[in-house]
Amino acid sequence: MRTLLEFEKPIAELEDKLIEMRKLAIENNVDVTATVQSLTEKILELKKETFSNLTRWQRVQLSRHPDRPYTFDYIEKICEEFIEIHGDRSVADDKAMVGGFGNIDGEFSVMFIGQQKGRNTKQRQYRNFGMPNPEGYRKALRLMKMAEKFNKPIVCLIDTPGAFPGLEAEERGQGEAIARNIRDMFMLKVPVICIIIGEGASGGALGIAVGDRVLMMENTWYSVISPESCSSILWRSWNYKEQAAEALKLTANDMEQNGLIDGIIPEPLGGAHLDPDAAAAKMKAVIKDELKKLCAMDVRARIDARIDKYGKMGVVVE
The missing domain is CATH 4.10.860 (DNA Excision Repair, Uvrb; Chain A)
Structure with missing residues (x-):
């Protein structure tokens, strides 16, 4: 239903x-x-x-729609074949962070990395509601280094309400794992495309979102904090989440206007959940187009452009 x-x-x-x-x-x-x-x-x-x-809060609701395509849904529709790779070679295989090599139309062999949510209660618990632990970010970095070793481009699909905030995650170095990913992603020698496909919350999203191209699906959001958490901090209640969403300016249009992303991928009318095949086809076309441009660039020039892009963010000239 x-x-x-x-x-x-x-x-x-x-x-x-x-x-x-x-x-x-x-x-x-x-x-x-x-x-x-x-x-x-x-x-x-x-x-x-x-x-x-749509209001900003309604966009947030649409990004969380239970029928919306998740990472594996897009990979299945974009790739002819996909081989998942598991584990961080240290602690565990984080089920909220997934990745592996995929083949796109025989043209590109790509390392896909992304957060995965679940459709029902059992799957959500198994995937930890799309909230990775430190081993998830270390697993993601291991896959990025593997892609770099074999000179394969990387595509990161971001969809998380945030990194897991549990005590055990902090004990295992959640902040350090995310910070290391951000630092090392700046220096990756292969092309990196990051796409927000649902929720893009805080450092949990940023831990796999440093790339040459950062794109957002039309009905997604990307912010330092969720509207509910922002509301609970400012008003001591979740009842002001709509006002918080407006103040945060977290939609794809907001992010593009503020120069924080490189582009928006349009969705079928009504949202990606109404026509996942069409949404995946649009994403696939954008990925292929961007990879052709990025692969043609000199490695050093590409890294310098990546660093320069992030260096300009937040700069104010009076």
């Missing part, structure tokens, strides 16, 4: 009416072509109006 967000319900009601109308027309052998056409156009107009005027 399809999960509906509050602002999707008026559209769903019209779509249900359209289905019912077609069903009755078939049962009673009645021609309702004109009415169906009119209602179809009305639904399309309502969709365009609704999704072009």
